Amino acid sequence: MITLSSGCLNASSRLGERKRQRRRELLFLNSSTRFSEREASISTKGNKEIRKVDVTFFELSTLLAATDNFSTSNKLGQGGFGPVYKGKLSNGQEIAVKRLSTTSGQGIEELKNEVLLIAKLQHRNLVKLLGCCLEEDENMLIYEFMPNKSLDYFIFDESRKQLLDWKKRFDIILGIARGVLYLHQDSRLRIIHRDLKASNILLDEKMNPRISDFGTARVFGGEEILAITKRVVGTYGYMSPEYALDGVFSTKSDVFSFGVILLEIITGKKNTRIFNDDDSSNLIKYVS
Template identity: 65%
Template sequence: MRFQLILSNISEKTENDQIQNIDLELPLFELATIVSATNNFSINKKLGQGGFGPVYKGTLVDGQEIAVKRLSKISEQGLKELKNEVILFSKLQHRNLVKLLGCCIQGEEKLLIYEFMTNKSLDSFIFDQERCKILDWSKRFHIICGTARGVMYLHQDSRLRIIHRDLKASNVLLDQDMNPKISDFGLARAFGGDETEGNTKRVIGTYGYMAPEYASDGQFSVKSDVFSFGILLLEIISGKKNRGFYHSDNNLNLIGHAWKLWNEGMPSQLIDPCIQGSFNLAEVIRCIHIGLLCVQQHPKDRPSMPSVILMLGSETVLPQPKQPGYLADRNSTRLDSSSSRPESSSTNTITISELEGR
């Protein structure tokens, strides 16, 4: 049975909440059902922790496995993210997006229930010295293409134009067949009509993935997501995190290191040793090329996601990439994701932006 969820009934204290009273149809779960499924939110069932709160694995009486996001009782920002995710997920359906099964709003408990992803998140594979071997190049390329299709759906084919604003390896989940599904829409922004960009005074996102124009000026657009996808692409190929990467010969982050190798004619040195012998070199080099096109400094130079998908699926000649943003590792402090986050201002005004990392 489906019920109406009245989001305006969820009280909150945060200011400047742009979410109005919206009626949505979404399956509602009884709290007792979720308590039973998670063994009363047992620590043994805990899958992880985010700015929203803890995430638990559960099993319903019919045997279906679920993932339960439990809003932290002290997280005001998390409540805003919960409302945002419910609103957006009710309008999104794609094979490369995690499916929202329903929610539970009862007393002080505010829960989101998702399909359970057997293989957890992409970062648990590509950044692990042992598990990385499970993902050979064919699997990695499959994940790259599936993630690209998911982002293109958000930007172009969904009922709303969605800018995710927090695309990263930990937000790409993998099912039992290693199919990628984008998750965590708490920071996403929706646009109507032909709108493709916005500004904010509170810059929200994850250091190492944010586009330079977003981190510095609060300007975000579909090209901001393209930049994040480019970082993700380089990380999948290299098995290294952009954030925290340090090369002993210079002060470059992963983007800067990839750019240096590209200009020196040695892009193959970027390839993760875990996939040696399992790839077509020309295909991997092409993906590095695409990644560098995605992380170019200026948004206008970056390709759109439909163009990225065409590049991935063809052998057409690609333009030469221009210099990327963020060549050096700034070693800035990573903030906790539960803190308030930054959104934007016009480039024609002087603004002090709060920069909140995840």
């Protein structure tokens, strides 16, 4: 048996911490490069603002303890980024841990994008990011826990939708609108979300809506009003035609997505091929 002195253990601990710190630095060192993505319209002024951000880093051991080693009983759901787990910190605070999957089409760039954006945003209708974890091969985002899951959990379920009376539905619509208005006009940076949908609207204990998932969001600066991309991301059914077909996005893209969500809240139906009539193959055509 080999016995290590406390000095050796401390040295090993310091070395491990330096490695973790170096990984964090490499992640955020060139943060502004992500926002160009060959999209010349993205403002460098906005990029410099984003780099001024303080991020809380959680230890992997802390999250393992909080989620009971990512137990399936604590799994809240699965998204494009990866699975989401409920956890409880030692101080009793409940958290949601979004863990990057090795099979995900997203990756470290989407994580970086979300951290750098949402950490700068503060609004009661936006989900609050508590920090991230970058240890070993793990890449995770940690949020405040939303006990009522997401909007789609209620409005598309025949029994749960009955819990939402018209006043509550109106309040949810108003809350989402306030969040979008903040992103587009009232925040320090003009943010285009690009993936507004029912499953990205989380609900707190009082059923107040919180916009989440900023992994594909983009920053506009100055007098910029639109941009063009070759990489169209988001969810079909919520995308505006000009974005889905030509890659053109702006604040109007988010407004279109908000309109789809509004129709889904009112009708309780998804904007998919849910009708037998070929002339009314989706919710938008049906309403128009």
